[in-house]
Amino acid sequence: MxxxxxxxxxxxxxxxxxxxxxxxxxxxxxxxxxxxxxxxxxxxxxxxxxxxxxxxxxxxxxxxxxxxxxxxxxxxxxxxxxxxxxxxxxxxxxxxxxxxxxxxxxxxxxxxxxxxxLPEGMTTWESMAIGTAGLTAAMAIHKLEKNGGLHPSSGPVAVTGASGGSGTLAVAMLAKRGYDVTAITGTPSSEALLRQLGATQVLARPDVSARTRPLEHASWVGAIDTVGGDVLAWLLRTTLPGGSVAAFGNAGGNALNTTVLPFILRGINLLGVTVSFPDPAFRAQMWEQVAADLPHSVLxxxxxxxxxxxxxxxxxxxxxxxxxxxxxxxxxxxx
The missing domain is CATH 3.90.180.10 (Medium-chain alcohol dehydrogenases, catalytic domain)
Structure with missing residues (x-):
């Protein structure tokens, strides 16, 4: 042509x-x-x-x-x-x-x-409703499960920036896989949608402007961070011992102001996620995963x-x- x-x-x-x-x-x-x-x-x-x-x-x-x-x-x-x-x-x-x-x-x-x-049966519209946001969220879940040992019986999992593109799809995929999901959002009006997607708890975005202790009350065994900056530092301070945080966002800033204490006292794993030029076989695997975890009704x-x-x-x-x-x-x- x-x-x-x-x-x-x-x-x-x-x-x-x-x-x-x-x-x-x-x-x-x-x-x-x-x-x-x-x-x-x-x-x-x-x-x-x-x-x-x-x-x-x-x-x-x-x-x-x-x-x-x-x-x-x-x-x-x-x-x-x-x-x-x-x-x-x-x-x-x-x-x-x-x-x-x-x-x-x-x-x-x-x-x-x-x-x-595209996976069998997937439309081009569906693939773009997923897009970078959904594929990255799927890769984050994969890392939490394969590298962090996360599974639905492990405990609650948090998603920051939960009302955004990656956040909504991460909430939906985690819920579909059987996880107890806490959605953290700065958009209170999105609570009904997040609960419809499977979140069991919806929390307001934390105030991260005040000076805090290097470790806070631990609440989740795993988390997906789509925000970055001080929100990611807060997640590290509030993750349970041995837990893992998969991070790929920077809307909240590129700098990460934290201490080594979450890592050396609680054994937290910080897992970086990138969607850039993945191995073709792994890319195909992730497309199949999102096809299974994100039905058309959710999209x-x-x-x-x-x-x-x-x-x-x-x-x-x-x-x-x-x-x-x-x-x-x-x-x-x-x-």
């Missing part, structure tokens, strides 16, 4: 106010290098996308660049990849919108090693779908903490 000459895209550019994103028309040469051409049907709005589009953090390493760190759609030209035309695929956990043109465009061209075929409950033309407002909302759950961008029909 030949690539159209006029492709609708959301492009990050340097402006007088800093880096900003805006709708534009691009050509085939703007799609970057790769041997697989995908017609994008859906993308998603992630916190990193919001940071990039509003200039709040330097995400794009070269400008101008098409934004969007996720993409899902239909293979238009498989090249020599071994994929086949018409196959449903997704690209998550690569360098889209950082070093390579991203998924906020009607087409994306990428190396075949970045492409993951519908936590996801809003917007038109491509509404993308700018959604990117502003996510960095201003006005987004609950996931946001999927519909670029074209899956059929």
């Amino acid at each position: 030949s690539t159209p000459n006029n492709i609708a895209a959301y492009v990050l550019r340097e402006t007088a106010e800093g880096v900003r994103g805006a709708m534009a028309t691009v050509g085939p040469d703007d799609l970057g290098e790769g041997n697989v051409l995908i017609r994008v049907t859906h993308s998603s709005v992630n916190y990193k996308d919001g940071l990039a589009a509003t200039g709040r953090a330097k995400i794009a390493q070269t400008l101008p660049l098409i934004g969007g760190c996720n993409a899902s759609g239909i293979v238009a030209d498989p090249g020599e990849s071994g994929l086949h035309a018409g196959q449903k695929v997704t690209v998550v956990g690569a360098s889209l919108s950082e070093k390579h043109p991203g998924g906020f465009a009607e087409f994306v061209r990428v190396p075949s090693s970045w492409v993951a075929p 519908e409950a936590v996801t809003q779908t917007i038109a491509f033309t509404e993308l700018g407002g959604a990117l502003e909302a996510i960095v201003e903490n006005r987004t609950v759950g996931r946001v999927v961008v519909e670029l074209s029909s899956e059929g």
